[in-house]
Amino acid sequence: MRKALLTALLWLNLTAPLLAAPIKIGYSAWPGWFPWKVAEEKGLFKKNNVDVQMVWFEGYADSISALVAAKLDANCQTLNDTISPAAAGAKLKIVLTNDNSAGNDQIIVKKDISSIKDLKGKKLGAELGTVDHYLLLLGLEKAGLSAKDIQFTPIETGAAAAAFAAGRLDGVGVFAPFTTKALSTGKGKVLFSSKDFPGAISDHLVFREEFVKTHPDEVQKIVKTWFDTLDYIQKNPKEAVEIMARRAGTSIEDYKSYDSGTRIFSLAENLATFAPETKVPTNLHYQSKIIASFLVKSGLAKTRPDLNALFDARFIKAQSRTAALP
Structure with a gap:
């Protein structure tokens, strides 16, 4: 038994x-x-x-x-x-x-940057390989640019928002609630966001x-x-x-x-x-x-x-x- x-x-x-x-x-x-x-x-x-x-x-x-x-x-x-x-x-x-995401992922830049093409040569930061790095690359491609056209800084999202607010970067890719920190000084604006890429x-x-x-x-x-x-x-x-x-x-x-x-x-x-x-x-x-095709293409x-x-x-x-x- x-x-x-x-x-x-x-x-x-x-x-x-x-x-x-x-x-x-x-x-x-x-x-x-x-x-x-x-x-x-x-x-x-x-x-x-x-x-x-x-x-x-x-x-x-x-x-x-x-x-x-x-x-x-x-x-x-x-x-x-x-x-x-x-x-x-x-x-x-x-x-x-x-x-x-319908706008809460954002590419935030200094106010003197008026278009995506103006990002050429600028210092931009985002968390390497993750969602807002992806959004940044999507925007660059749409404007006929690539990652080679910018000075990219890989940086954690919270740190990226703080660095932009302190004036150490020309632009950042961040998501809410870090968008609030990035825009807190009044010196930045949203250049484009996930609202411009539905479903992405x-x-x-x-x-x-x-x-x-x-x-x-x-x-x-x-x-x-x-x-x-x-x-x-x-x-x-x-x-x-x-x-x-x-x-x-x-x-x-x-x-x-x-x-x-x-x-x-x-x-x-x-x-x-x-x-x-x-x-x-x-x-x-x-x-x-x-x-998947974009991720492979962009490395x-x-x-x-x-x-x-x-x-x-x-x-x-x-x-x-x-x-x-x-």
Whole structure:
């Protein structure tokens, strides 16, 4: 009897890997990811019976590195910042679209710079290889310039905003809330932003592929928690904004000003963005091909990964079926 019980327990251990609690999800300063702080503070993960630790990163690039190094189970990051490590061999899965940047990623320059062509020869800074470096290169290409036409300084986003405010750079690529710091002296202006490149900067919950394979039920609960959080924010806007502004380190007024620059995706919009390829900027299959080609061309990635393998739509589809139930 004891032998049979021991055999059964060993079989369970082999077929159902134990979950090392808590599940660690990285996030950093971006309006589309601050809702996770609401989920944490209001106990929405626990309500869905999933043990999650939100891990805060002051430097966005550090969170990407932590995911690739398996120090996190999941991370909040952009599509292009997921394609780059995937091209280098990282096994990752995008399971949720939080939002699309619609102006909160900005190229901020000195007021005497009137056009993108005027950036030629100027000192510009951004976090190397990440989202606003990508935005800067997109803008340069649109104006017929390249990275060789500027003096580029690789610098962490918060430090870039501070360096620009101190007058040490002619321009920077930064995202909210760091845009507030960059513009705080009144000596800068927005030259262009993610609003000029619809769909180019999408923000996601990205898991390590191994975790998704071994713990799909937990992934599903976390996806559900995200939509529960959006519902909570809609019903309790004052309290939610206070929580998010506190995490952002900004005033409530400044935080509210970020609303128009971040388009939070509904469940229906998630279904559309994960759908089979269509020539719509927000479609992940379509946009990922554009991004991958650009990253290789600009030297930010050596090769294109298997893009279809990046996307796992089953959790969004399952959430949609559940949400449709009476």
